[in-house]
Amino acid sequence: TMNGKINGVHPNGRQPAVNGSGKAGLQSRKRKHVYMDASDDEPADTKGHKANGVTINVNGRDQQFRRNSGNLNGTSSAGSSKSRELQEQRKQLPIAQGREALIEQIANHHVTVLLGETGSGKTTQVPQYLLESGIAGSGIIAVTQPRRVAATSLAARVAAEQGTTLGGLVGYSVRFDEVAGPDMRIKYMTDGMLVRELLSDPLLTRYSVVVVDEAHERTLRTDLLITKLKTILKKRNGGIFPEGKGKGKAAATSGNPLKVIIMSATLDAEKFSKFYNNCKILYVKGRQHSVKIYHTAESQVDYVDAALRTFFQIHVDHPPGDVLIFLPGQEDIESLDKSIRLYANRLPVDKMAVMTCPMFAALPPAQQAKIFQSTPTNTRKCILATNIAETSITIPGIKYVIDTGKHKEKLHLAHDTGSGFDALLTRDITKSSAMQRAGRAGREDKGYCFRLYTEEAFEAMAVSSEPEIRRTSLTSAALQLKCLDEDIEDLDFMDRPDVESIMSALKSLWFLNAIDKSRRITDAGRSMAAFPLEPNLASAVLESVKNTCTLEVIDIVSVLSSTSKLFFDISDEREAAAEVRRKFRHRSGDHMTIVNALRSYQDVAATESKAARKEWCRKQYLNERTLLEAIKIRDQLRATCEKMGIDWRTSAQDDEKLVTKSLFRGLVLHSALLQPDGITFKQVYGRSVIKIHPGSTLADQKVPAIIYDELVYTNHIYARGVSAIPKAFLAEISIQIKNWVA
Ligand code: CDP
Ligand code: MG
Numbered sequence: 001t002m003n004g005k006i007n008g009v010h011p012n013g014r015q016p017a018v019n020g021s022g023k024a025g026l027q028s029r030k031r032k033h034v035y036m037d038a039s040d041d042e043p044a045d046t047k048g049h050k051a052n053g054v055t056i057n058v059n060g061r062d063q064q065f066r067r068n069s070g071n072l073n074g075t076s077s078a079g080s081s082k083s084r085e086l087q088e089q090r091k092q093l094p095i096a097q098g099r100e101a102l103i104e105q106i107a108n109h110h111v112t113v114l115l116g117e118t119g120s121g122k123t124t125q126v127p128q129y130l131l132e133s134g135i136a137g138s139g140i141i142a143v144t145q146p147r148r149v150a151a152t153s154l155a156a157r158v159a160a161e162q163g164t165t166l167g168g169l170v171g172y173s174v175r176f177d178e179v180a181g182p183d184m185r186i187k188y189m190t191d192g193m194l195v196r197e198l199l200s201d202p203l204l205t206r207y208s209v210v211v212v213d214e215a216h217e218r219t220l221r222t223d224l225l226i227t228k229l230k231t232i233l234k235k236r237n238g239g240i241f242p243e244g245k246g247k248g249k250a251a252a253t254s255g256n257p258l259k260v261i262i263m264s265a266t267l268d269a270e271k272f273s274k275f276y277n278n279c280k281i282l283y284v285k286g287r288q289h290s291v292k293i294y295h296t297a298e299s300q301v302d303y304v305d306a307a308l309r310t311f312f313q314i315h316v317d318h319p320p321g322d323v324l325i326f327l328p329g330q331e332d333i334e335s336l337d338k339s340i341r342l343y344a345n346r347l348p349v350d351k352m353a354v355m356t357c358p359m360f361a362a363l364p365p366a367q368q369a370k371i372f373q374s375t376p377t378n379t380r381k382c383i384l385a386t387n388i389a390e391t392s393i394t395i396p397g398i399k400y401v402i403d404t405g406k407h408k409e410k411l412h413l414a415h416d417t418g419s420g421f422d423a424l425l426t427r428d429i430t431k432s433s434a435m436q437r438a439g440r441a442g443r444e445d446k447g448y449c450f451r452l453y454t455e456e457a458f459e460a461m462a463v464s465s466e467p468e469i470r471r472t473s474l475t476s477a478a479l480q481l482k483c484l485d486e487d488i489e490d491l492d493f494m495d496r497p498d499v500e501s502i503m504s505a506l507k508s509l510w511f512l513n514a515i516d517k518s519r520r521i522t523d524a525g526r527s528m529a530a531f532p533l534e535p536n537l538a539s540a541v542l543e544s545v546k547n548t549c550t551l552e553v554i555d556i557v558s559v560l561s562s563t564s565k566l567f568f569d570i571s572d573e574r575e576a577a578a579e580v581r582r583k584f585r586h587r588s589g590d591h592m593t594i595v596n597a598l599r600s601y602q603d604v605a606a607t608e609s610k611a612a613r614k615e616w617c618r619k620q621y622l623n624e625r626t627l628l629e630a631i632k633i634r635d636q637l638r639a640t641c642e643k644m645g646i647d648w649r650t651s652a653q654d655d656e657k658l659v660t661k662s663l664f665r666g667l668v669l670h671s672a673l674l675q676p677d678g679i680t681f682k683q684v685y686g687r688s689v690i691k692i693h694p695g696s697t698l699a700d701q702k703v704p705a706i707i708y709d710e711l712v713y714t715n716h717i718y719a720r721g722v723s724a725i726p727k728a729f730l731a732e733i734s735i736q737i738k739n740w741v742a
Pocket of ligand 1: 093116117118120121122123124125153156157352391392393394395396703
């Protein structure tokens with residue numbers, strides 16, 4: 001069993017077969033994982049976390065979880081038993097004990113930093129306390145989240161707790177999707193959406209409280225908000241007062257003061273507090289039971305395979321309790337999900353059944369809801385999640401965590417290429433992530449965490465990750481700030497972006513014609529910012545107006561802005577997929593191919609049943625989820641065009657050059673020229689040598705010049721989403737671009 005230290009480790013790594021594993025079809029996977037115990041029963045979240053002299057008592061009220069169960073009288077609107085149950089659950093959350101103290105602190109101060117264990121009730125309860133106590137006044141309470149899935153699922157939960165339907169008292173707003181009504185008082189939204197609202201309402205006057213949640217993630221948008229909120233506080237409240245002072249002065253300058261609450265799961269609290277003139281930090285005691293942590297004895301090359309074996313080891317050897325597996329991304333989740341289901345089907349009938357629940361950003365809401373449903377009897381739930389389940393979303397019932405130690409991280413590779421682009425790379429997590437992940441196992445009772453990496457690897461991890469502002473492209477942020485007449489280099493950030501990154505952003509804006517020579521925003525730049533798109537795609541849309549092909553360009557941009565890819569790219573089935581896709585194929589490349597595929601889908605959708613559509617998509621290796629999302633996005637982009645007086649109906653007809661020319665305007669920094677070898681391409685405004693991705697319709701084609709959506713790294717740098725362009729396009733634009741002086 002698992003509780004021995006290094007007991008049971010056979011020198012040759014061979015282990016007695018796992019019980020029942022033969023019947024379970026695991027013969028080919030008989031290598032059993034060997035773990036070392038690192039925890040000695042210390043609560044996972046405290047171990048090694050004593051930074052800044054702050055310690056949190058995480059052992060609060062362990063066993064009192066269900067003590068008050070039964071019906072408490074006085075919950076007024078206790079209609080259905082479901083809503084009574086929810087009210088009961090609310091009262092049992094650790095944060096409920098601190099309700100009055102919390103309300104008092106927030107009522108008396110402009111800014112509060114609130115720190116607490118994941119699952120203690122911060123995100124769902126604090127907004128409701130603000131509403132119920134009346135301190136939010138008549139304004140809206142905004143609660144920002146780094147991820148859209150968190151914003152939508154939390155809004156649904158809180159609406160249920162308030163006994164209202166989503167879109168009434170509680171709503172949400174994420175890019176391309178909003179559920180909001182005139183009665184809305186609590187709004188869960190992505191940090192990006194609130195930044196966007198600054199453009200139309202620079203003082204955020206609709207809001208009486210802004211709660212910046214998951215602040216420890218330090219996304220670029222969150223950092224921007226933290227910076228902007230400081231100036232907004234000065235304007236709306238007349239300043240940020242340190243604790244003790246200021247009560248009287250609070251409403252001196254405005255009848256509409258703002259309250260800011262920064263919420264975080266980890267120990268970065270002091271940095272936030274310092275930034276806001278040493279405002280008060282409050283702690284919520286969480287419920288944390290001990291978590292035993294095991295590391296592998298050797299490092300694992302194939303973490304998906306290791307996770308599979310570990311899962312069945314748990315399933316066969318360990319008592320009931322749900323399993324949460326952390327993986328870097330959607331592809332790994334889908335592949336592991338398939339394998340687990342395959343093997344689970346071969347388990348003997350007397351074994352507990354397995355129910356898998358994937359959880360990642362691109363998952364449709366209906367499927368997300370599955371993870372919150374209670375596990376059926378005699379079934380073990382296995383949740384396969386990205387780091388979304390680290391802190392943003394608390395899933396009840398987890399007893400076992402399997403941590404691959406990997407996540408996806410966006411990196412701006414400015415120096416590698418000269419021009420700079422974002423790449424999403426699978427990388428090692430940080431120590432603080434590893435501790436958060438382990439902590440997920442100890443919410444309700446003692447838990448276990450199996451790390452698919454060695455203890456040395458854990459020790460070698462960085463303590464916490466660099467804030468995104470220091471590693472991502474600043475182009476979009478710089479444009480938004482320009483619209484507010486502000487320059488990114490002048491702002492007071494918690495961590496400053498580096499100069500090179502700022503210059504790279506300004507250069508991109510110049511290339512897009514969004515700023516002029518004196519770095520002032522242009523009319524075109526303002527129009528770009530009005531679209532809920534990356535500036536380069538917005539620029540393509542604007543260019544399509546000149547080239548009378550907005551219909552096609554919006555189709556393409558909608559698909560490119562979706563959370564998942566349109567074409568399934570399974571390397572084993574690449575040939576079969578290419579074969580059936582031939583009918584969509586356009587000679588100019590992948591962008592017009594998207595238009596063809598989208599149109600074919602709509603023809604099918606116009607006449608066929610839902611099931612037939614789905615089947616059709618499967619046969620074409622098309623992701624229907626992407627198509628449905630793209631059509632929604634397209635509606636919004638068309639609406640944006642109408643607001644701006646742009647006719648989106650203009651069509652290129654058969655002249656695809658109009659389309660590629662428009663796209664080229666936005667993707668100018670993503671252009672490359674064929675080299676004499678006839679295979680590789682050299683970036684026009686960068687130094688990298690790239691190849692066309694084998695999944696592209698232009699793979700193996702000789703074209704003089706290309707534009708592409710993105711670069712991916714494997715054994716080579718590949719361009720994905722490629723179209724051919726005439727060299728003449730490059731000549732036309734180079735004259736304008738030469739005027740750039742860094
Ligand atoms: O923000 P924090 O991590 O402190 O906790 P929370 O998100 O407010 O969650 C409090 C409790 O609500 C957790 O125990 C969750 O299990 C529960 N919850 C839920 O059941 N369904 C949701 N969609 C969200 C939260
Ligand atoms: Mg939370």
